Amino acid sequence: xxxxxxxxxxxxxxxxxxxAAPMVRAQATPRVVVVGGGxxxxxxxxxxxxxxxxxxxxxxxxxTRTYYTCFFSNLYLGGFKEIEDIGHTYGxxxxxxxxxxxxxxxxxxxxxxxxxxxxxxxxxxxxLILSPGIDFVDGAVPGWDISAQxxxxxxxxxxxxxxxxxxxxxxxxxxxxxAMVAPPNPFxxxxxxxxxxxxxxxxxxxNNPTAKILIADPKEKFSKQGLFEEGWANHYGGMVERxxxxxxxxxxxxxxxxxxLSIDGVVENVDVCNVIPAMKAxxxxxxxxxxxxxxxxxxxxxxxxxxxxxxxxxxDAAQQGDMPKSGFSANSQxxxxxxxxxxxxxxxxxxxxxxxxxxxxxxxxxxxxxxxxTYEATEEKIAKVDGFISATGESAEVRKATYEESxxxxxxxxxxxxxxxx
Amino acid sequence: MRLAAASLSLAAALSIVAVGVSAQGLGDAAxxxxxxxxxxxxxxxxxxxxxxxxxxxxxLFGRKAAGLEGFHYxxxxxxxxxxxxxxxxxxLHAYIENPRAFASGTRMSYxxxxxxxxxxxxxxxxxxxxxxxxxxxxxxxxxxATDHDLDPAILAIVGDPEYGEYLSGECxxxxxxxxxxxxxxxxxxxxxxxxxxxxxxxxxxxxxxxxMQMIAGRLNDEEIAALAAYFKxxxx
Ligand SMILES: Cc1cc2nc3c(=O)[nH]c(=O)nc-3n(C[C@H](O)[C@H](O)[C@H](O)COP(=O)(O)OP(=O)(O)OC[C@H]3O[C@@H](n4cnc5c(N)ncnc54)[C@H](O)[C@@H]3O)c2cc1C
Numbered sequence: 001x002x003x004x005x006x007x008x009x010x011x012x013x014x015x016x017x018x019x020a021a022p023m024v025r026a027q028a029t030p031r032v033v034v035v036g037g038g039x040x041x042x043x044x045x046x047x048x049x050x051x052x053x054x055x056x057x058x059x060x061x062x063x064t065r066t067y068y069t070c071f072f073s074n075l076y077l078g079g080f081k082e083i084e085d086i087g088h089t090y091g092x093x094x095x096x097x098x099x100x101x102x103x104x105x106x107x108x109x110x111x112x113x114x115x116x117x118x119x120x121x122x123x124x125x126x127x128l129i130l131s132p133g134i135d136f137v138d139g140a141v142p143g144w145d146i147s148a149q150x151x152x153x154x155x156x157x158x159x160x161x162x163x164x165x166x167x168x169x170x171x172x173x174x175x176x177x178x179a180m181v182a183p184p185n186p187f188x189x190x191x192x193x194x195x196x197x198x199x200x201x202x203x204x205x206x207n208n209p210t211a212k213i214l215i216a217d218p219k220e221k222f223s224k225q226g227l228f229e230e231g232w233a234n235h236y237g238g239m240v241e242r243x244x245x246x247x248x249x250x251x252x253x254x255x256x257x258x259x260x261l262s263i264d265g266v267v268e269n270v271d272v273c274n275v276i277p278a279m280k281a282x283x284x285x286x287x288x289x290x291x292x293x294x295x296x297x298x299x300x301x302x303x304x305x306x307x308x309x310x311x312x313x314x315x316d317a318a319q320q321g322d323m324p325k326s327g328f329s330a331n332s333q334x335x336x337x338x339x340x341x342x343x344x345x346x347x348x349x350x351x352x353x354x355x356x357x358x359x360x361x362x363x364x365x366x367x368x369x370x371x372x373x374t375y376e377a378t379e380e381k382i383a384k385v386d387g388f389i390s391a392t393g394e395s396a397e398v399r400k401a402t403y404e405e406s407x408x409x410x411x412x413x414x415x416x417x418x419x420x421x422x
Numbered sequence: 423m424r425l426a427a428a429s430l431s432l433a434a435a436l437s438i439v440a441v442g443v444s445a446q447g448l449g450d451a452a453x454x455x456x457x458x459x460x461x462x463x464x465x466x467x468x469x470x471x472x473x474x475x476x477x478x479x480x481x482l483f484g485r486k487a488a489g490l491e492g493f494h495y496x497x498x499x500x501x502x503x504x505x506x507x508x509x510x511x512x513x514l515h516a517y518i519e520n521p522r523a524f525a526s527g528t529r530m531s532y533x534x535x536x537x538x539x540x541x542x543x544x545x546x547x548x549x550x551x552x553x554x555x556x557x558x559x560x561x562x563x564x565x566x567a568t569d570h571d572l573d574p575a576i577l578a579i580v581g582d583p584e585y586g587e588y589l590s591g592e593c594x595x596x597x598x599x600x601x602x603x604x605x606x607x608x609x610x611x612x613x614x615x616x617x618x619x620x621x622x623x624x625x626x627x628x629x630x631x632x633x634m635q636m637i638a639g640r641l642n643d644e645e646i647a648a649l650a651a652y653f654k655x656x657x658x
Contacts, residue, residue, distance in 0.1 A: 047591070328595060335591035351588045354640075356595075358633060372633060374640055385640060388632040401504045405596075405633075408605030412596045420600045 029057050030345040033115050033125040035105040035284055037062030037090060039069075040131030040314030040330035042417040047338035049097040055346045059099045059123055061115065065089060067418075068158035070189065071327045072410055075362055077155075077166050078199030086158060092419025105132075108288035110308055127341050130290070131314040131330065132282025133157070134188050137294065140278035141181055143254040151256035152273040155196075156188060168272045169203060175210040176271035179261045181252055182217040183276045186295075188316045188325045190223035191371070193276055195361035198228065201236040202364055214270070215242040216263050218250040223324075224361060224371055230392045231363035281317035295319035300377035301353050302340035303333050312337050321381025322373075329357045331413055336377075353377040360406035366396070368403030448511060449539060454547025457540045464530070467551045476530060483552035485509050487524075497607070498527030505630045514548075515541055516628060523623045526616050527607070572622055577615060579647040586652025589645055592637065599656065610656050617650040 034045040037060050049058040066087045075081045090100045104118040108128065115123045136146065136154070144152060155165040172178065178200055182193045197213055204211045222228075232240045243249040248264020254275060260267050280286075280294035290296045290305040296313040297306040298320050305311050314337055315330030323329040336353040343350035358372030373387030390402060458467070464476035471478040477493040487503035488495035495503075502525045507513060517524050518541055520534045535541050590599075593609065601610040609617070623629040624638035625646075641649070 051587075331595055332592065339588055339591075349584060349588075351585060354589070354592060356592055356637065358596075370633070372636065374636055386636050388636055397504050398506075401501070404605040406605075408603070409596045411602065411604035412594065412598050412606060415598050415600070415602070416594045420598075420602075 029055065030126045031057045031059070031124060032127045032129065032341060032345070033123050034058065034060045034129045034131065035062075035115065036131040036133060036282065036315075037064075037067055037093075037100070038131060038133055038315065038330070039071075039327035039413070039417060040316075040334045041129065042067070042090075042093060043331045043334035044129050044131065044312075044314060044338050044341075045098045046093055046096050046417065046419060047335055048342055049093075051338065052342050052346060052348070054097065056342065057099070058097065059101060060090070060093060061101050061103055061105050061117065061123070062090070063102060063104045064159075065102055066159075068162065069327065069410075069414070070156070070158045070192070071413075073155070073158040073162045074192065074196045074199045076162055077169065077196060078202045078362070080199075080362065080365075083163060088414060088418050090418065096419050105284050106287070108284070108311070110289065110311065113310070125310075126345060127310055127312065128288075129312045129314060129337060129341070130282075130285050130288060130296070130317065131334070132284045132317055134279040134281065134316045134325075135283050137278040137280050140183075141252060141254060141275050144181075144256065144275045144277060148254075148256040148275075151259070152254060152275045154276050155274060156192075156276050156279075165272070165274060169200060170207075172204075172208055172211060172271045174208055175212075176208070177212045177214055177268065178204070178272045178274070179214045179216065179268070179270040180274045181254065181261070181276060182215055182219065182222070184218045184250075184278050186325060187276070187279045189327075189359070190324050191228075191359055191361045194222055194224065194228045195363075196274070197240055198231060198236075198361070198363045201232065201239050204239065205236055211239070213240045214261075214268070215240070216249040216252050216261065217242055217244050218252075220244055220246075223359075224369060224389065226392050227369045227390055228361075228363065231367060231369075235364040235367070279316075281313070285313055285317045292319075300380075300382040303337040304340075312341065321375075321378075322384040323355060323357055323375055323382050324359065326357055326359050327413060328359065328409075329355070331416060332356050333382075353382075355382055358409070360402065360409065362403060362406070366400040366403050368399055368406055370402055370406070448546040448549060449542030449544075451543070451546040451550055453540075454543035454545065457535070457544040458547055460535060461532075461544075464532075467548060471551075479548055480551045481553055482509050482514070482548055483511075487513075496525065496527050496529040498525035499529070501525070501607075501631075502629065507630060511545055511549075514545055518544070520619065522616055523619050523628060526612070526620045572619060576622065576643050576647075577618060579643055581614070581644070581647035581649070581651030583648065583651040585645070586648035586650070589641070589649050590652050590656075593649070593653075596633075609653055612650070612653055614647075614650040614654050617653060618646055621646045621649070 032048055034041045045058050045060040048056055066089055069086045072081055072086050076083055076086055094100055105115050106118050107116040113125050153161050153165045155161040201213055243263055251264045253262045261270050261273055281291050281296050285291050285296045290307040290311050296317055298313050298318045303312045303314055305313050314333045316325040332355045340350055342348045355375040358370055360368055360370045362368050369390040371389040374385045375382045376385050465479050466472055466474055467479040471480050473493045477490050487507040488499040489503055518535050521528045521530045521532055596606050597609045601608040621638045624634040627635055
């Protein structure tokens with residue numbers, strides 16, 4: 001094993017050298033390129049490299065050196081985590097034999113099987129895995145575009161956006177209004193906006209108790225609604241107001257300069273405006289020509305795209321069926337994909353696809369809830385098999401245990417994505 | 423919270439071997455006093471009973487598992503209590519027969535009392551030291567004296583560790599592969615039998631954690647054996 005590992009590290013050093021001088025490598029080892037080092041991409045890259053023990057060259061393309069998890073970024077807003085707690089680097093992946101390239105993928109030539117990078121390099125692949133997460137749909141919220149993200153942050157990609165939103169929250173005048181424009185389905189992390197409202201309320205209750213939270217929501221219903229509404233009533237009585245489509249919240253407009261939000265023509269002055277627009281697959285999926293509409297349709301058995309059997313799409317960007325767009329789902333899909341890709345390239349055993357998801361949300365200190373399900377691959381889609389959800393009225397002890405479990409899960413998934421040293 | 427659902431499916435799902443215990447769960451208290459010799463090294467019951475190696479067993483029926491203040495329970499049994507495990511004839515039968523089925527990391531190092539008749543007698547004896555024993559049903563409606571042990575054929579399945587490695591991907595999202603514990607227990611380096619027993623206890627809903635019930639619920643016997651074979655000696 002030790003010897004294997006040394007030879008392997010040798011190869012990957014050679015690979016780095018080859019990359020530095022972009023030229024065609026005469027090499028029989030099959031090549032996998034992974035674009036996006038988040039929940040889906042980091043997991044897929046790590047599993048393929050770790051399990052193939054050098055039989056496959058794995059290159060991960062990811063522009064940022066520190067990945068801030070969206071999961072637990074709401075807890076950062078609430079003051080339960082520091083920003084460093086949710087930042088992770090890629091050293092553990094390199095130790096697992098993944099060649100990490102910090103750059104943007106800007107194009108895919110599916111005929112030549114190459115990925116072009118902003119830095120000028122071109123990476124050849126036998127199998128390409130895209131896990132680019134989400135981008136926002138242009139014009140989804142009239143008055144808002146990506147250039148307005150500093151005035152009206154989305155904080156739906158974690159990191160500087162999360163820090164900005166937190167700074168705005170802390171700077172709110174006493175008795176001010178925190179507004180959220182919630183997204184239409186389907187979107188990343190269905191309970192995410194509502195967990196965020198809970199965490200904002202937790203902060204305001206202690207620091208700005210006369211403040212208000214206003215949610216403009218184009219959806220009639222939302223994830224874990226009963227649990228959230230029970231929690232808001234119990235912990236934050238009267239602070240949270242949600243306007244649904246029945247009162248015109250499917251017709252909103254914002255003005256980032258005047259800091260106003262208009263709901264069905266009624267204009268409100270707000271102090272923070274957290275705009276979470278409609279979403280679509282990360283742009284590289286579209287550039288690769290594997291999307292149909294906003295998302296990339298995939299085959300449930302291995303996450304290969306309907307458009308190209310050698311291009312796979314994981315996580316939020318994929319249109320796969322019943323799984324919610326979550327980090328847990330992306331991680332689960334990545335492991336199924338890794339097994340299939342390895343099988344296709346090296347003949348290793350391929351096992352049937354099994355998927356699972358659980359999403360925890362924190363409503364108030366030690367008041368955690370969860371929803372989860374298992375899934376299988378059918379011809380048509382990833383189909384739900386079985387599921388569960390926390391009950392309303394559970395004991396404080398169960399809710400505390402649920403929260404502690406979510407801490408355990410966070411440590412687990414991060415180790416699973418980045419390797420134990422992350 | 424009573425484990426009505428749990429006991430129902432426990433009776434339904436475990437290989438049931440109906441035994442000829444008259445009182446359907448509780449037996450002869452006088453005979454039970456002798457059986458209690460098995461427990462005396464660690465437990466006291468009756469007037470003035472105190473916690474020793476094990477917790478005192480007064481007022482046991484209806485008590486939450488790991489429910490005594492001031493006794494240092496294992497995390498395992500404490501978790502089971504948080505998940506809703508309460509002591510009644512049915513759950514006590516199962517715990518005493520095989521303590522590890524309920525709580526793999528239980529500190530009760532006792533191999534289990536396999537004879538259902540002895541267990542029934544013992545429970546009748548202990549019931550006498552619970553409040554108002556008259557009000558305690560002789561046996562929970564759904565509980566018959568069942569054989570809670572796993573079918574030996576299931577334990578005999580030889581797992582395929584390579585398949586187990588693949589399946590383990592579903593576990594390591596929560597259970598850290600290097601055995602670290604941050605709120606979810608470690609499942610690495612377990613003896614295979616303990617692992618199989620624990621997984622079937624979730625599958626049969628004998629253990630009441632919803633996530634693990636769901637996950638174990640769709641694993642078949644071979645898959646559980648494969649996981650056990652893999653986790654028994656995974657390194658880093
Ligand atoms: C507030 C909030 C709370 C959440 N809470 C939870 C939770 O509790 N549990 C849960 O399971 N999920 C949660 N999620 C959802 C979870 O974060 C996402 O579903 C998950 O990150 C999706 O994984 P992914 O691999 O598809 O995308 P991401 O994790 O977003 O990774 C995409 C990566 O691709 C990179 N990338 C994009 N384009 C390119 C390109 N062209 N070239 C190179 N790299 C590129 C990006 O830099 C990024 O690092 C939450 C999300 C939010 C916003």
